[in-house]
Amino acid sequence: MSTDRLRSWGTELRAVHARLREALALARETVEDSDAMGSTGAAGPAGTAGAASRDLLLYCWGFCAALSGHHRSEDAALFPQIEAAHPDLAPVLQGLTRDHSMLDHLIGELGRTLEAGALREETLRHLDGIEAVMETHFRFEEKQLISVLDALDLPDGGRQHYLGPLV
Incomplete structure (x- = not known):
C-alpha cells in the first residue's frame, strides 16, 4: 500500500465528518426556514405544510441515515482493524462505540418526534442534542485516531466499507 493511501485514511475520516456537519446544518436550516413548522405548530399557506414537511423529513432522514451508516461501518469494519493493530486502543474504541449507540438513540427520538x-x-x-454529542464524538475520535489511521495498513475493502456512505 502506498504512503499516500495510508495518509489519506485520516483525511478521509475528517472529510466524512465535514460532510456530516454540512448535512446537519442543512437539516437545521430546513427546520429554521420552514414556514409550515411554526413555533405554534400552525401551518403556512395552503399546500406549504406538506411540501415543507417532506423537505424536512428528507433532509433530517438523509442526515440521520448518513450518520448511522458511517457509525455502522466504523463499528463493523474500521474499529476491528484498529483494535487488531493497536489492542491498547480497545477502551477508546469501546467508548466511541457507546457514543454511536447514544447517537442512534437520539436519532430514533428525532424520528419519533x-x-x-x-x-x-x-x-x-x-x-x-445530536449536534452536541456528534461534535464531542468527532473531536475525540479525530484526536485519538487520526495518527493511527495515517499509519494503519487496512486490507482492501474500499472507503465506504470502512467509513460509510459519504466517502
Missing part, C-alpha cells in the same frame, strides 16, 4: 408532527422548537432541541 418528526413522525408525531413536532414543532420547530422541539425539532431544533433534538438537533441540538
Whole structure:
C-alpha cells in the first residue's frame, strides 16, 4: 500500500465528518426556514405544510441515515482493524462505540418526534442534542485516531466499507 493511501485514511475520516456537519446544518436550516413548522405548530399557506414537511423529513432522514451508516461501518469494519493493530486502543474504541449507540438513540427520538408532527422548537432541541454529542464524538475520535489511521495498513475493502456512505 502506498504512503499516500495510508495518509489519506485520516483525511478521509475528517472529510466524512465535514460532510456530516454540512448535512446537519442543512437539516437545521430546513427546520429554521420552514414556514409550515411554526413555533405554534400552525401551518403556512395552503399546500406549504406538506411540501415543507417532506423537505424536512428528507433532509433530517438523509442526515440521520448518513450518520448511522458511517457509525455502522466504523463499528463493523474500521474499529476491528484498529483494535487488531493497536489492542491498547480497545477502551477508546469501546467508548466511541457507546457514543454511536447514544447517537442512534437520539436519532430514533428525532424520528419519533418528526413522525408525531413536532414543532420547530422541539425539532431544533433534538438537533441540538445530536449536534452536541456528534461534535464531542468527532473531536475525540479525530484526536485519538487520526495518527493511527495515517499509519494503519487496512486490507482492501474500499472507503465506504470502512467509513460509510459519504466517502
